Amino acid sequence: MPIVLIAVDGINKNLREFEDMxxxxxDILIESSDPQSKAIGDKLAEHLVFxxxxxxYLLDEIDDDGEEEMAYNMGAxxxxxxxxxxxRGMIITSKKVINSWDPHTNMNEWDAISM
Known part of the structure; x- marks a missing residue:
């Protein structure tokens, strides 16, 4: 089953697709502690059940010197x-954190990866 990754600093114009669900x-939503992640989580909670x-806080963005730490935290x-x-699971954090974990992801909005 999928883990949905949502980038808070992405375009997110297609989050409406979740409204149809x-x-x-x-089973679980894990979001970084920033206000944007909480706001997106709140919006999705109007249509989905978590x-x-x-x-x-492990999903919080760290300055450029902490890229390895972000990748490790995302992996954990x-x-x-x-x-x-x-x-089904969902993770909401910044593109920088997601892309530090897998540089080939280059995610702009949201994606689903396999468990």
């Missing part, structure tokens, strides 16, 4: 979600 259940919703959060054996 009325009451779909996500069994657990967690704010995690993904490993945690995978180890929970959930059906």
């Amino acid at each position: 009325h009451n779909n259940v996500f 069994v657990k919703r967690i704010s995690n 959060v993904l490993s945690s979600v995978r180890s929970l054996n959930v059906q």
Whole structure:
């Protein structure tokens, strides 16, 4: 099942696609502690059901010197979600954090990766 990654600083014009998923259940939502992540999480919660919703500072953006640390933190959060054996998960953070974990991602908005 998928883990949906959403970049808070992306265009996010297609977040409306989630509105058509009325009451779909996500086992877990993990968002960075910044206000943008919380706002996107709040908006998605109007249309989706999150069994657990967690704010995690590990997903916060770090200055340029901390790129390896961001990649490690993102990897740790993904490993945690995978180890929970959930059906669906969602992570909301900045493009910089997501792209530090996988430089080939080059994500502008949102994407789903396999568990």
